[in-house]
Amino acid sequence: MGKKKKKKKECVCSSLLNVFHLALSLQVTVFEQEHFQGKCLEFTSECCNIQECGLDNIRSIRVESGAWVGFEHHDFQGQQFILERGEYPHWDSYSGSLSYHVERLMSLRPIYCSHQSSRMIIFEKENFMGRSVELCDDYPSLQGMGWMMPEVGSMHVQCGAFVCYQFPGYRGQQYIMECERHSGDYQHWRNWGSHCQTPQIQSIRRIQH
């Protein structure tokens, strides 16, 4: 029931966002084989299932413009991978987590970053409770900037978009947080992504075009 509601919301967001994405001429080229070989496809907006587009899998990626997020499963489920402009010749160039071996991307979508600035609040406990700190920069170590624990309870993205990482130095599991999705509210670690299994977050950075 909750999932159904969430899915409906995603669809409404997507159709609205695609207008902006086309205007921004976002573009990514995905390849069926590593090192930019084999069948390839270009996208300027989201793809919810790469197999329905005629590719078995995505094994290498060239991001021409914009910021994108790739997903382990179709319909934007499973592990998330931030994809910014540049070349990703094989799965370990876009994955940041070695503990959970994923060699495929099945769906991808652009990240909507209309704001010049990004701002979010992190909370000590779930449901936006406990100690809080406002973030508007990049933080390779949350503990280094004064957040004393290796976990975050909940988050609210006020504007822009961020990538949150399990470990310091932008490593480990990645979670894309956007003000345009879920109204920017991430009240529990289970909302950070369908692959999320821990509240551990130790580095956070802005997503910028």
Added chain:
Amino acid sequence: MGKKKKKKKECVCSSLLNVFHLALSLQVTVFEQEHFQGKCLEFTSECCNIQECGLDNIRSIRVESGAWVGFEHHDFQGQQFILERGEYPHWDSYSGSLSYHVERLMSLRPIYCSHQSSRMIIFEKENFMGRSVELCDDYPSLQGMGWMMPEVGSMHVQCGAFVCYQFPGYRGQQYIMECERHSGDYQHWRNWGSHCQTPQIQSIRRIQH
């Protein structure tokens, strides 16, 4: 011969730098087993061979203060891993490269960041030739900020310290670049580290305490 000269320079630097490190009360705790188990040691300055200190290996790390760099081999050789304040429970939490599986750290040293600001110049070709750009911020995608190729020919660190990464989004092989080492000059990709096998660099960020 070249190696010998370099080693001598390292030693001179180290003795000078340790004074600053102690003043800054840098501290890291390393553990022989994953998840902060087994024999452990605290360091406030460099360790060139963990086995000479009584540990077989380093499998988990807790950085209490400062920024450190861990190395695959003793004497600061092999793959480099930036270690900032926070918890690293297993090798895949500090490694960023999945293509080259390293499950050990044999030496580590603090990174000297005396400057409030960090500034470096990247060059298109080796020996500081060709097109150049000055960097003084964090760049998750060099191509996104206008550097049109996925490689860098040479670099000069004017002040502070940086981490350079093989892939966008701070992924892949890591190279620590410091103004206090090699006079900040990295004239060829072979100088970026003993593990470096390619000039490919697609993201760069500052190291800050």
